[in-house]
Amino acid sequence: xxxxxxxxxxxxxxxxxxxxxxxxxxxxxxxxxxxxxxxxxxxxxxxxxxxxxxxxxxxxxxxxxxxxxxxxxxxxxxxxxxxxxxxxxxxxxxxxxxxxxxxxxxx
Amino acid sequence: xxxxxxxxxxxxxxxxxxxxxxxxxxxxxxxxxxxxxxxxxxxxxxxxxxxxxxxxxxxxxxxxxxxxxxxxxxxxxxxxxxxxxxxxxxxxxxxxxxxxxxxxxxxxxxxxxxxxxxxxxxx
Numbered sequence: 001x002x003x004x005x006x007x008x009x010x011x012x013x014x015x016x017x018x019x020x021x022x023x024x025x026x027x028x029x030x031x032x033x034x035x036x037x038x039x040x041x042x043x044x045x046x047x048x049x050x051x052x053x054x055x056x057x058x059x060x061x062x063x064x065x066x067x068x069x070x071x072x073x074x075x076x077x078x079x080x081x082x083x084x085x086x087x088x089x090x091x092x093x094x095x096x097x098x099x100x101x102x103x104x105x106x107x
Numbered sequence: 108x109x110x111x112x113x114x115x116x117x118x119x120x121x122x123x124x125x126x127x128x129x130x131x132x133x134x135x136x137x138x139x140x141x142x143x144x145x146x147x148x149x150x151x152x153x154x155x156x157x158x159x160x161x162x163x164x165x166x167x168x169x170x171x172x173x174x175x176x177x178x179x180x181x182x183x184x185x186x187x188x189x190x191x192x193x194x195x196x197x198x199x200x201x202x203x204x205x206x207x208x209x210x211x212x213x214x215x216x217x218x219x220x221x222x223x224x225x226x227x228x229x230x
Contacts, residue, residue, distance in 0.1 A: 032214045
């Protein structure tokens with residue numbers, strides 16, 4: 001299985017900050033990397049697909065970058081409603097695996 | 108707007124079979140090139156892909172669960188279902204159904220999710 005590693009498992013930032021959340025794959029996955037946001041008690045919500053494509057309806061402060069094994073989700077100006085857990089997921093090869101998540105808290 | 112809704116028992120006894128159904132509205136499960144998928148999440152933990160059924164009826168499962176899992180579809184009801192046999196406490200989780208949408212490279216992402224349903228395995 002392809003292992004997806006997200007570290008740190010949690011981070012804290014202030015409103016207005018630029019935040020980057022990393023994700024690393026155990027082998028090259030081209031651009032087959034997607035980002036989801038999950039709030040407590042809710043289903044995950046797709047933010048970014050194919051490493052850098054913004055899903056329709058998602059605020060433009062969210063962006064993604066990377067290819068191969070290293071990827072980054074960036075929030076350009078953190079908002080209070082961005083407090084959530086963020087997961088990366090690879091769809092390069094079955095079984096399709098997720099990172100363990102990075103919990104983002106607002107200071 | 109596509110919507111998915113899971114249904115099924117919230118409590119299953121150890122060694123029995125967990126059965127869940129996902130009802131899809133706003134689109135037909137038999138049209139398009141979508142992968143209708145089950146994913147689960149134990150409390151406070153990450154997400155695990157269980158398996159999928161394609162619009163053709165073909166299936167793929169996570170090898171870690173393959174011997175115990177079955178996904179089927181009922182196109183007349185616009186539903187797809189999950190069966191997981193011989194459950195243990197380790198199968199306690201929130202179970203989600205989701206739609207996998209393909210994109211250019213032949214792979215896919217999950218763009219629509221159900222709200223999730225908690226299944227507890229306990230006697």
